[in-house]
Every structure is written in C-alpha cells, then in structure tokens.
Amino acid sequence: MLRRILLGLILLGALGLGIFWLLTIPAVVAPASLPPRTANLANGLAAFNAGGCTSCHAVPNQPDRLKLGGGLAMPSPFGTFHVPNISPDPTYGIGRWSEADFVTAVLKGTSPDGAHYFPAFPYASYQHASVDDVRDLFAYLKTLPAVSGKPRDHELPFPFNIRRNVGIWKLLFMDGKPLVADASRPPSWNHGAYLVNGLGHCAECHSPRNFLGGIVDAQRFAGGPNPEGEGWVPNITQKRLGDWSAKDIAYFLETGQTPDGDTAGGSMVRVIRNMSQLSAEDRAAIAEYLKSLPPVDGPPRPKKAKES
Incomplete structure (x- = not known):
C-alpha cells in the first residue's frame, strides 16, 4: 500500500511539474512575423523618449543620457535589480541581438536565450506598444554609442531568483492584447x-x-x-x-x-x-x-x- 501511495505521489508530482513547465514556456516573436520594413529613426527617437529608456538604462552619475550601459540599482520587496546594458556593445549590450530578439524582449519579456526577464523590466506595459514602434526603437538604439562593461547580477533571494516562476506571473498579470x-x-x-x-x-x-x-x-x-x-x-x-x-x-x-x-x-x-x-x-x-x-x-x- 505504501509503495502505491509513493508511486502515486511521484506521478502526481511529475504531472504537476509537466503542467508547470508547459504553462511557463517563455513566449517569443518569430522572425518570420516581421516583414521587411524601412526603419523610421525619428519615430524610434520618439519611442525612446516615451519609453523612458534613459531613466533606468543610462549609466548612473554621468551627464550623457545616451550612454545606456546600465548599472542603476533598483531595490524592491523581492530584492535588488541591477539594470542591464542596452547599448549597441556586441559583448555587454544588445549589439548582437536580432530585431526579433529585441521585439521579443520588449513585448514578451523573454531574453534572446529563451529565459523570462523579471518584471522590473516593465514589459507588462510595453506589451501594448505597436510592433512598428518597437522595431523603430531598436533601429534608433543601434545608432547610439556602444558602452562596454557588464552591470552586477540581480541580488534576489530564493525563490524570487527562479526565472521560470515568472511565467506564472505573466499568466496572472499580462493579457498579451494590443x-x-x-x-x-x-x-x-x-x-x-x-x-x-x-x-x-x-x-x-x-x-x-x-x-x-x-x-x-x-x-x-x-x-x-x-x-x-x-x-x-x-x-x-x-x-x-x-x-x-x-x-x-x-x-x-x-x-x-x-x-x-x-x-x-x-x-x-x-x-x-x-x-x-x-x-x-x-x-x-x-x-x-x-x-x-x-x-x-x-x-x-x-x-x-x-x-x-
């Protein structure tokens, strides 16, 4: 009897883990869904200012708001987030990202390597931006100076540091609707x-x-x-x-x-x-x-x- 109970618990646990894994698969934007288009840099600049990119991503304590090397510490009830580098630097920033990578990050909150971004990145609001505005924003960001250097990793205690859990958060607080x-x-x-x-x-x-x-x-x-x-x-x-x-x-x-x-x-x-x-x-x-x-x-x- 005990053996059957243990086997049942194992099967239930495996089923629960499978359901959790399916529900938390990070969403992505397929490159094929982005048809050829000539970027509008003026619109990209407007999106850049409306989105407040420099408020968080500009390197702290320096006057140039276009140096998007990140590093700002953002305390929260869940731990401290350190804002990433989104300059065109190919090593530490987004210089090697594809357009689909960027659109996915902004609209879906998913990184190029397929992991959930934490919602300190306000993609719950950005999800409502138009794809064209986000594509123009990416084109504009590529015109800015590259900034080398990797900001510190986030300082989050368990279980808040488990990115897969963010998939459940997204199910609760993102509707994915324009x-x-x-x-x-x-x-x-x-x-x-x-x-x-x-x-x-x-x-x-x-x-x-x-x-x-x-x-x-x-x-x-x-x-x-x-x-x-x-x-x-x-x-x-x-x-x-x-x-x-x-x-x-x-x-x-x-x-x-x-x-x-x-x-x-x-x-x-x-x-x-x-x-x-x-x-x-x-x-x-x-x-x-x-x-x-x-x-x-x-x-x-x-x-x-x-x-x-």
Missing part, C-alpha cells in the same frame, strides 16, 4: 491612452501592487508606495489632479513645474527629462488622457512619506 482605440474618443485622446498605457508605462510606478508584485487594477494610477522603497508615488487620477488643467499637466511634463510653483523630485526628475523631449502634441495627448481618468482613492498614505 490596446484597442475607443471610437467614441478623438484621435488625440487615443494617442494619449497609447502613450500612457504602453510605452510611457505610467501605471508601473503610479499604481499600488499586491503581494505578488502585480498592479492592483481597481487602484490603477491611484499612487502608492514607491516601488524602489523610499517615498510615495502620487495619485494621477482626478482624485489628485482634479484642480489641474490639461495645460497644467502638459507644462509639468515639459518643465517639472507644478501649478502651485513646486517642482518634481525623486525619480520623476528622470521621467521629466524624457517627457520634455517629446513633441508638444504628445504631451498634450498624455494630458488629455490623464484628465479623463475618473477619481480613484489610493491606498492609505503614511503621514511621513514624501512624494517622489
């Missing part, structure tokens, strides 16, 4: 929705997260603890921005200046450096979309927490 335009809204609003929810990945910082690190959908954009561990990220729904006009929001994205004369601080300073490089039309579209967000109460805020 954004669908709202026909009842003007093109400018839809463009703002695309920038905010896709490349701009605003919800990644401006939303509270559950114990698994997934965004709490009911409080999307309602602010919460800074994912990097210090301060409080503000609510950007009309709960907080109700007194701001669309022009106020657009001006803030350009200059970092609030309507009451205050200035952006913390990690938002890096975001403003990118947003200020967008066209006035892009910033206006973002502002139009943000003004349309209904007021949503965020999580209770500690009295001593400061906004970033």
Whole structure:
C-alpha cells in the first residue's frame, strides 16, 4: 500500500511539474512575423523618449543620457535589480541581438536565450506598444554609442531568483492584447491612452501592487508606495489632479513645474527629462488622457512619506 501511495505521489508530482513547465514556456516573436520594413529613426527617437529608456538604462552619475550601459540599482520587496546594458556593445549590450530578439524582449519579456526577464523590466506595459514602434526603437538604439562593461547580477533571494516562476506571473498579470482605440474618443485622446498605457508605462510606478508584485487594477494610477522603497508615488487620477488643467499637466511634463510653483523630485526628475523631449502634441495627448481618468482613492498614505 505504501509503495502505491509513493508511486502515486511521484506521478502526481511529475504531472504537476509537466503542467508547470508547459504553462511557463517563455513566449517569443518569430522572425518570420516581421516583414521587411524601412526603419523610421525619428519615430524610434520618439519611442525612446516615451519609453523612458534613459531613466533606468543610462549609466548612473554621468551627464550623457545616451550612454545606456546600465548599472542603476533598483531595490524592491523581492530584492535588488541591477539594470542591464542596452547599448549597441556586441559583448555587454544588445549589439548582437536580432530585431526579433529585441521585439521579443520588449513585448514578451523573454531574453534572446529563451529565459523570462523579471518584471522590473516593465514589459507588462510595453506589451501594448505597436510592433512598428518597437522595431523603430531598436533601429534608433543601434545608432547610439556602444558602452562596454557588464552591470552586477540581480541580488534576489530564493525563490524570487527562479526565472521560470515568472511565467506564472505573466499568466496572472499580462493579457498579451494590443490596446484597442475607443471610437467614441478623438484621435488625440487615443494617442494619449497609447502613450500612457504602453510605452510611457505610467501605471508601473503610479499604481499600488499586491503581494505578488502585480498592479492592483481597481487602484490603477491611484499612487502608492514607491516601488524602489523610499517615498510615495502620487495619485494621477482626478482624485489628485482634479484642480489641474490639461495645460497644467502638459507644462509639468515639459518643465517639472507644478501649478502651485513646486517642482518634481525623486525619480520623476528622470521621467521629466524624457517627457520634455517629446513633441508638444504628445504631451498634450498624455494630458488629455490623464484628465479623463475618473477619481480613484489610493491606498492609505503614511503621514511621513514624501512624494517622489
């Protein structure tokens, strides 16, 4: 009897492992799905700025925002992530990547060697970017200077360091669906929705997260603890921005200046450096979309927490 029980447990374990393995297979974009196309470098630059690539990937403590050698340390409840090199360096960066490798990384969160990237890389939002925008972004990145050097490996304790587990996270928090335009809204609003929810990945910082690190959908954009561990990220729904006009929001994205004369601080300073490089039309579209967000109460805020 005991032998049968043990055999049954082994078979159940093997079945469970097989199901887990199938459910967590990293998704990829097939090269054949990317037809020949002439890259639009101007659009790639716009995608680069909207996506905030320099905010995380620029080498810390140096003035050139186009040196994307990585190295920034990003603390989190799951450990410390160290941002990788995405410069065109063939050894330490993405210089040897194919276009399909890059599109797969951005839209699927899968590395060229077939492993899951950790979701500190905001591909849960980037998945909504258009393939053409991502292809143009890759073409633009290849025009930037190569930076040698490999940043430190992530410092994550078990079991958070097991990349295969990220496949379950993706099943829970990624839908793999493109954004669908709202026909009842003007093109400018839809463009703002695309920038905010896709490349701009605003919800990644401006939303509270559950114990698994997934965004709490009911409080999307309602602010919460800074994912990097210090301060409080503000609510950007009309709960907080109700007194701001669309022009106020657009001006803030350009200059970092609030309507009451205050200035952006913390990690938002890096975001403003990118947003200020967008066209006035892009910033206006973002502002139009943000003004349309209904007021949503965020999580209770500690009295001593400061906004970033």
